[in-house]
Amino acid sequence: MSDLRDQWRKEIGRLGEDIAVQFLERKGFKIIARNYRKPWGEIDIIAENRDVVRFVEVKSVSCENLPDVTREMSSYRPEEQVHPLKLRKIARTAEIYMNEKRDEREFQIDVIGVFLNTKERKARCRLFEQVL
Numbered sequence: 001m002s003d004l005r006d007q008w009r010k011e012i013g014r015l016g017e018d019i020a021v022q023f024l025e026r027k028g029f030k031i032i033a034r035n036y037r038k039p040w041g042e043i044d045i046i047a048e049n050r051d052v053v054r055f056v057e058v059k060s061v062s063c064e065n066l067p068d069v070t071r072e073m074s075s076y077r078p079e080e081q082v083h084p085l086k087l088r089k090i091a092r093t094a095e096i097y098m099n100e101k102r103d104e105r106e107f108q109i110d111v112i113g114v115f116l117n118t119k120e121r122k123a124r125c126r127l128f129e130q131v132l
Helices: 002-026 084-100
Strands: 030-038 041-049 052-062 107-117 122-128
Touching: 002 030, 002 041, 002 052, 002 107, 002 122, 030 084, 041 084, 052 084, 084 107
Parallel strands: 052 107
Antiparallel strands: 030 041, 041 052, 107 122
16 A cells, blocks of 8 residues: 555656646746756756756645645645755755856755646646745
């Protein structure tokens, strides 16, 4: 049973990242890379907007797993699942990326919370900028 749950969680995560990419592109972001990995961390999306490199962590949740989720509900925030240790790993990985690319532009760390309603095929995204 936990294998099925893990598989579902991974699928929700992948779908949430795909939706976050579309969301960012509609806002004028250029996607540079996805799932940039180093031994100590991963960055879901690397994008640029207005000559600033953006390292984006995506946290997705399926509304089917949350009873009584409405558009106005703000008590559950998937973006709050990005804890300080995770932010430090992202920051370290972002610095390595910038050094590898010899990119001296400004960069920042953002988080996108994605609410998915897979039954109705709808999603809602919230972008939180400069979280660190």
